[in-house]
Amino acid sequence: EIVLTQSPGTLSLSPGERATLSCRASQSVTSTYFAWYQQKPGQAPRLLIYSASRRATGTPDRFSGSGSGTDFTLTISRLEPEDFAVYYCQQYGSSPETFGQGTKVEIK
Amino acid sequence: QVQLQESGPGHVKPSETLSLTCTVSGGSATGYYWSWIRQPPGKGLEWIGNVHYSGRSNYNPSLKSRVTISVDTSKNQFSLRLTSVTAADTAVYYCVSIPDYWGQGTLVTVSS
Numbered sequence: 224e225i226v227l228t229q230s231p232g233t234l235s236l237s238p239g240e241r242a243t244l245s246c247r248a249s250q251s252v253t254s255t256y257f258a259w260y261q262q263k264p265g266q267a268p269r270l271l272i273y274s275a276s277r278r279a280t281g282t283p284d285r286f287s288g289s290g291s292g293t294d295f296t297l298t299i300s301r302l303e304p305e306d307f308a309v310y311y312c313q314q315y316g317s318s319p320e321t322f323g324q325g326t327k328v329e330i331k
Numbered sequence: 332q333v334q335l336q337e338s339g340p341g342h343v344k345p346s347e348t349l350s351l352t353c354t355v356s357g358g359s360a361t362g363y364y365w366s367w368i369r370q371p372p373g374k375g376l377e378w379i380g381n382v383h384y385s386g387r388s389n390y391n392p393s394l395k396s397r398v399t400i401s402v403d404t405s406k407n408q409f410s411l412r413l414t415s416v417t418a419a420d421t422a423v424y425y426c427v428s429i430p431d432y433w434g435q436g437t438l439v440t441v442s443s
Contacts, residue, residue, distance in 0.1 A: 224392070258430040267425055267433040268376065279431070311376055315429050319391045320366070320378040 225250055227312050229323035235331040242299040244326045246312035251292045256316030259288055259297045262325075263308045271310075272297065302328070333358035335426045335434035342440050343420075349413040349439055353426030356407070365409040366429050367400060369422040370436070377422075381429075382409055416441045 226249040236242055246259075254275040260268035270279040272288035275295060285300040299306055307330050312323040339351035353365065366381040380390035382400040390398050394413070402409040413420060423436040 260430075267436050269433075270430050273430050313376075313430070318389045319393075320381075320429070322376040322378065324375045 224319055225252060225314055225317050225321050227314060227321055227323035229310075229312060229326045231326060232324070233327045233329060235329050236302055237331045238302050238304055240302050242297075242302055242306070242328055244297040244299075244310055244328075246290075246295045246297070246323050248293040248295070248314065252295075252314045253316035254291050256314060257290075257295060258313045258315070259286075259295075260311045260313065261306075261308050262311065268311060299328075304330075333428060333432045335428065335432055337424060337426050337434045337437040339437065339439070341438060342442070343416050344443055345417055345441055346415055349411070349416050349420060349441075351411045351424055351426075351437065351439070352408050353410070353434060354406075354408050355428075359404075359407065363428050365400075365402060366427045367411045368425045368427050369420075370425070371419075371422045379411065379413075379424075418442065 228247045230245045257275045259272040261271050262268040271282050271286050276288045287298045289296050307328050309325045309327045311325050334356045336354045343349045364381045364383050367379040368376055370376050380400050382388040382402045384404055388400050397414045399412040418441050421441045423438050425436045426434040
């Protein structure tokens, strides 16, 4: 099983600041099957990034994904009020499909 | 635009079987893998398993002995059965076409 470890657990930032979220895999992940999601309270996760770096339909361009192999990064260039949420990484190229434990981006 | 909708009981008693159905609209159940993912209250996401439209399925080893996921392409539906449930199975259950399409989720509470 591929274990995904996200860091930090919580990120306290102000609107307008840059957020950098990390997801590290216990073994190499196929980038084609790597995604980032945003989840707000009471809502289902929403796909932000797929194939490690491709923005999903409707994802603002302030969100960018990068990385390969075992290290992946989600960057939010300038935080907007609606970006404060929990973010999950996922690999779905190897069974069992796995998620990171999440990074909460909170208002400082 | 594909839409997914979970349905089933919101409450199950310990040791009984949890059964949920996901109805696919705006698209066909063929040609995809269809997944179930769950999220205990206040916790992270756990992949339960998936089923291909051909009927081939894959399960999380942690749940494999208790899980069955099946598909009915004639009804554009797929289903989850989880046997011998305990309080630890209390969660919001999502049906998903990874990575794009998620149902809104349904809370299933296991209690006597």
